[in-house]
Amino acid sequence: MHDIRTIRDNPAAFDAALARRGLPPMSQDLLSLDTKRRAAIGGAETALAERNAASKQVGAAKASGDEAEFERLRALVAAKKEEIARLEEESRVADAALRDALLEIPNLPDTDVPDGADEADNVEINRHGTPPDFDFAPKEHYEIAGVVPGMDFETAAKLSGSRFVLLRGGVARIHRALAQFMLDTHVAENGLMEHTTPVLVRDDAMLGTDKLPKFGDDSFLTREGYWLIPTSEVTLTYSVAGDVLDAADLPRRMVAHTLCFRSEAGSAGRDTSGMLRQHQFEKVEMVSITHPDHSRAELDRMTRCAEGILETLGLAYRTVVLCTGDMGFGARRTHDIEVWLPGQNTYREISSCSTTGDFQARRMNARFKPAGGGKPEFVHTLNGSGLAVGRCLIAVLENGQQADGSVRLPEALGPWLGGKLTLTLDGTLA
Template sequence: MHDIRAIRENPAAFDAALARRGLSPLSSELLAIDEARRALIKQAEDAKAAQNALSKEAGQAKAKGDEAEFVRIREEVSRRKAVEGGLLEQANAEDLRLKAALEVIPNLPLDEVPEGKDEDDNVEIRQWGTPRAFDFQPVEHFDIAGVKPGMDFNTAAKLSGARFVVLKGAVTRVHRALAQFMLDTHVNEHELEETWTPVLVKSEAMYGTGNLPKFAEDSYKTTNDWWLVPTAEVTLTNTVAGDIIDGADLPIRMTAHTQCFRSEAGSAGKDTSGMLRQHQFEKVEMVTICTPETALAEHDRMTRCAETILEKLGLPYRTIVLCTGDMGFGSQKTHDMEVWLPGQNRYREISSCSTCGQFQARRMNARYRAGSGAKPDFVATLNGSGLAVGRCLIAVLENGQQADGSVELPAVLHPYLGGKTRISAEGKLV
């Protein structure tokens, strides 16, 4: 959510930032609503002041025994009170109109974010690892012989429809091992606090992270008004909603492993094969709550946490900074990590780490106090995948595939698999 005071102080800068996102100027429209709202509030305040003055006159008339004057003034007070009520009602309507306009406007990109229209204008900032040279033609994850027995799309379609999967046996154990490995690394090495949260949330929580009202079609809603979370960003970030945090307790760095649910609205025809794009998937999420001044340093730290997971797994990746036209709604700046998938012969997104500044905090009314007696200010929030478990599974399987259909597994997973090191061509963990 944007601060109308900041728009009021520098409308040109606001419009210029929107233009970098490919949006038309909006400051004039917003400030017109704001001006009407403030004018109505001023008129209501003047009406209230007039009421107070008349009430004193009424008291004086009563003291003098002038009953007729007292009645006349009292009637005028009632009339002024009705006028005040009407003005406040109009002001409230303008306030709601302003809020409705502000809540669908995306966050403003930082000056350092490259300008562009879409993913073709994103900028690579580094690469790690060298894609493996295969002496055979690598295939996608669902076509690997040793994976086929453990990745059942037909049964999933019978149960739930398209974009679901049933995992079995060795593949399931590797999937679980990956999530456990990610959590242990984030907790033990990156000092994130492991957290377990619900996957059903109220509308207020979805609103706080910017998923509502604009992106309602991207998520699932139950018949009793709960929402299935698209990611644990929603729950972790909203743990501080409505709070005033002691500045000494910042930063707060959390991680959670949850089921995630997305309708994938608008993705018809994209990644229909395999489990790259699913309605239900698992993710290990990272969220940081910090002061605005430290947000960029925390963004680099969070990005590094995600990169470390990929490096420990030996998965080649590249890190890119998203351009203004490809950034998410709530982001000021976003780093994407894209992992190499030999079956597709290309890099694909596996993590997205974003700093949102005070944008989400303003929606949630999440604040901190820098010191005793200091005025509360909005915190900064960050979120990132550390990592998407299913996509990481795909990368491990494709990069570890062998000519005979077996899969060599990363060494860091062996302790989580009882010392097993590979999936055989028959689909067994050996």
């Protein structure tokens, strides 16, 4: 959420930053609400002071026997009480309207984020590895002979409908091994603290991590009023809501492997074949809570943590900086990592690492005490996939496919697969 004081101090800069996102000017509407709110607050404070002064004089007028003055002052006190109530209600309404308006406005891009309209304007900043050269036409993951026995969409549809999958046998074990490999790597090599979090959260957690109100239609809400998390970014980030951390405790680096749920309301008809875009999926998520001075360096570090997983698995990828027109709602800067998928003959997103600056911290009031003392300041929050487990499974299967329909698996997974690195035609590991 944005700081209205910053908008008040430089409305032109605020509108210029919104324009980079293709949005119209909004500062004047916000400042109009702010003026109404401040006027109501100021009026209520003045009326309260006048009421208090009159209240003190009532007793003196009564004691002096000045009945007319006594009645005038008593009437004034009553009138001021009504005026205060009216102005406080005006202030409350204006404050709620301002807050609601601010909650709907996306974060402002960093100055070095490239301008652009859509993904075609994203800028590549890194490329690693060479896509494999097959002597046969590579298939998509769900078409590979050895994968078919272990990737059951028909049974999943019978259970839950479209965009679900039932994994079994060797494919299920590879999926589990990938998640364990990612977690162990992030903990042992990258210094992240492992967490296990709930997957059901209240409104406040979704609101504080900018998923509400903007993305309510893209998430699942239970009859009891709990939201199924779209990612553990929500739970890990909101774990510091309302806290005042010590500067010495920053950065706080966290990682969790959870189920994630998305209704995909805005993606009808996209990637309906296979398990690239599902309502339920698993992800290993990284979150950092950091000092404002270090958030950009932390973004680069987080990006390298995600890239390192792909490098260890021997998968070709490229990393791009998202342009202003392709950035997510809460991001100041985003690095997307795209893995090579031979079946589609293209790179597809497998991780998105973003810094939100203090955008989420303001919404959830997460602050830190400066080392040199002084007023608490808002922390900066970052999040990134480390990685999306299902998409990583797709990449491993497609890049390792053999001409006979079996799949050769990355050696890095050996410790988590009992040394069995071949998915056979019957869907078992050997």
